[in-house]
Amino acid sequence: MSEVATVVVGWGITFVALATYSTWVVLRGKGIGQELGIGEIEQSDVEKDTSATTDS
């Protein structure tokens, strides 16, 4: 493999991996959020909940 090709493959793998992982995390969050009936707008409920736990 030439140097340029290697660099392209390396960067490519990195970006694809990160994009896939990010998408998975976001979609999973959305999925469970919907399951629980927590929409985008009510997202702050989750936040309140987590900060409440943090304060305890």
Add this chain to the structure above:
Amino acid sequence: MSAVVEFERAISVVGSFPVLTGLDLRVDQGEILHVRGENGAGKTSLLRACAGLVSVSSGNASVLGFDMRVDRRAPRRYIGLLGHENNLYRDLGVREHIEFRAASVGARASDTAAALEQVGFPQQLWTVPIGSLSAGQRRKVAIASLLVGRPQLWLLDEPHAALDTESRKNLDAILTEASTSGATIIFVSHESPGTKDIASRVVTMDGGRITEDPGAD
């Protein structure tokens, strides 16, 4: 009378299943409590919560004066628990096993013989490995393992199961004697023991809480 076990609105969760769903129960010293209920009513979980093996996640729970929500290990050395399983090492000899259990609760190994005689375990089998005993004999060994520790609180899950009528009577005698000398006994069975019920009180459980309790006000 002082309360040995006191649960108030206790909720316990195992995995993600609520095994106790707001249980109220008070048991005083010297009582023999019989907990009835169908399979899956939460009887076993109640015993395990008393032993501190299952944590109480909300409500109050105290056993032998220890707050179980603070330290659920504290009362354990005063408790004898007999679960569904017999807690026996199948590769140990009967005597070896009971000596180990005695030593592990800080009792003297010399009590072993007395305990085995008390449960009516035939002497010629004392050196036999537990794995080769019958179910009834194993149950007796398990009961003898508890006896050596002289627990203040007995928690017994279907103690009469696998025992013949003679041994059941014998077990009842042991339990009655323990309670007269100040121990508290909670036993669980979904059927009546077969002999005269030795219980001083019978409560019924369903859905993870007590549904019938003549002692409740």
Add this chain to the structure above:
Amino acid sequence: MLTEILLVARKDLRVERRAKIALGQVAPLALLILMVFAFALDANTSLLERGAGGLYWLAVLYGGTLLIQRSFDVETDDGNMDALRMSAIGMPSLFLGKALALFVQITVLQLILGPGILLLYNVGVVDWALLFAAAIAGTLAFSVCGVLWGVMSAGLRVRATLLPLLLVPVLAPVLLAGSRAFETALGVRAGAGWTWAGLMFVIAAVHTALGLGAFGFLLEEG
């Protein structure tokens, strides 16, 4: 505390003496592994001689993992773990007791494997003291790590696969140090054999400290 440690260790060893898993199954299996290593390397004498130390420790790792698993299968069988939790034995004593029993069993395993490499791989010992020191240090590290990870995977449905996955990365330095120290002791490589043995003692000490602190936490269930 010493009485408690001995109590637990004696119990484990009694169980083992009756069940004869270590001697009857694990040790022959480990010997067999030594044989198949020779197959894999095409009985190349010089390769086997140079690799003897490493192959030895790999066989110990394999057999040791089985023994660790067995040590906790005994406890999860018939709900014995509950009885241990209910007992008055202190958690540090329980940890050390089980580690001691494992130490004895793995030592026995090595008493069979040791002659095994000497005979099968045609190696000679140039430094017996180092050989024993390294064997003891490695066994110590194996035993304490084993108990620590054994209790973590005890009773789980996936324990057979989880235990090695957790154990091997932690034992990797022991494997490395053990192999190097043995190579020096067997005279196939000049080097700092004693320092490697020392490293294993350090690893054992670190994990003992961690185990003493954490074992109670890990044994608790529900």
Add this chain to the structure above:
Amino acid sequence: MPGANSAAKMTATPVTRVLGVSALAATALMAVLGLIVSPPDVIQGEAVRMLYVHVPSIWIAYGSFALTSTSSVLFLRRSRRRADQGRHYDRLAGSAAEVGVVFTAITLITGMLWGKVTWGTYWQWDARLTTTVLLFVTYLGYLALRRLPAEPTVRSRRAAVMALISFVNVPIVHYSVDWWRTLHQKASLSVGRRPEITGEMYWTLLYSTLAVTILATWLIIHRYRVIRLEELRDEEGLEALIASRLNKDVGSH
């Protein structure tokens, strides 16, 4: 710990949005800088561009694992007092470990590719490579342990203890592997003359690190939120289960 506090509060949607968008923009710019703007190296040529993904990745991985360890210690301290306390530290430990594993994988892959063009081989038994692989496997094990079904507090404690042991183990592994190689390897293939990093390369590397850090922070926050949501889902399921058990109870009367 202030870090955990702010991480929890940052689950607020506007903040994560801004963070997400900046992560996206920053990584795009990073690609431009790293792939086009920065010059090829005198010695390594174009291959040096691998530096800008490889090095920040491992730094982020180390950072994440350090975060996992700190949160695990804090969790153990909290939950020693009361079993149901300190759950947020556990969540933080879990999400950081997962992100750390992702970045370790990236480090390994880019490292191997880079090695192929500069050393002529994908793999070298070099201390750093070997340690990194062991690190990777260790934290894979940690994640496997977290996924096991168990009572939440038990699982968290087990995981926290393992995180702690792993953390202690990393220097031991590194030291022994390092010593193994330096003792017995005739200084051969090792990159040795790592080129001085100066000027544009230096700034590009610094910038890439910043970009990847933003991305990782965003990822950890989101992962944290997902864990929290999973827990909420379990709790909601629990309430439903209690209700259903009680309904059945009422019905039987």
